[in-house]
Amino acid sequence: MVALVAAVSAMGATGWYSDYILVSINGGADGYYWIGSDPGFGTDFQGAYFGSLTTLEFGSDMRYWSDTQDRDGGAFYWSINWNPSANEVIWTQTYLGGNDYQGTTPSDVNVASGLGLGEHTVSVWAKSWGTGQGDSWLGTGSGQYAAMFTKTIPEPTTLVLVGLGVAGLLVYRRRR
Numbered sequence: 001m002v003a004l005v006a007a008v009s010a011m012g013a014t015g016w017y018s019d020y021i022l023v024s025i026n027g028g029a030d031g032y033y034w035i036g037s038d039p040g041f042g043t044d045f046q047g048a049y050f051g052s053l054t055t056l057e058f059g060s061d062m063r064y065w066s067d068t069q070d071r072d073g074g075a076f077y078w079s080i081n082w083n084p085s086a087n088e089v090i091w092t093q094t095y096l097g098g099n100d101y102q103g104t105t106p107s108d109v110n111v112a113s114g115l116g117l118g119e120h121t122v123s124v125w126a127k128s129w130g131t132g133q134g135d136s137w138l139g140t141g142s143g144q145y146a147a148m149f150t151k152t153i154p155e156p157t158t159l160v161l162v163g164l165g166v167a168g169l170l171v172y173r174r175r176r
Contacts, residue, residue, distance in 0.1 A: 059107030
């Protein structure tokens with residue numbers, strides 16, 4: 001029994017704390033949306049509605065730890081409308097001291113790019129990896145964190161479309 005307890009405690013552990021997806025809507029300032037446990041700052045990503053938008057850019061500010069100080073890097077992942085193929089964004093890792101690490105990326109990944117107009121769901125999760133303790137996941141499978149948004153036509157595009165419509169009507173009237 002003592003040998004079993006000693007073996008389990010020697011294995012160490014990994015974990016997460018103060019984990020944020022940075023969110024920029026239509027080129028605005030970054031908002032901090034937390035995933036995982038509530039750090040007491042920012043907005044809960046799970047269930048958030050980002051509103052009507054043309055661009056939705058993500059970055060990260062993740063904090064994680066390892067008892068054996070073996071974290072080699074990490075990434076956050078995102079998918080749209082529960083698509084099983086994930087998009088990986090590898091972050092820059094910084095050693096914070098002790099057994100703590102930070103992974104950051106600027107908010108320049110436009111997750112709304114190429115999407116059709118209408119309602120969409122975006123899911124996010126994260127992973128750190130290391131040699132001795134392997135992968136440490138934050139939100140995988142059914143535990144992903146999901147938020148919604150509505151993709152709209154950008155205003156300059158709307159004006160161009162209206163202008164083309166008016167020009168077409170004028171040409172049509174002249175030919176009559």
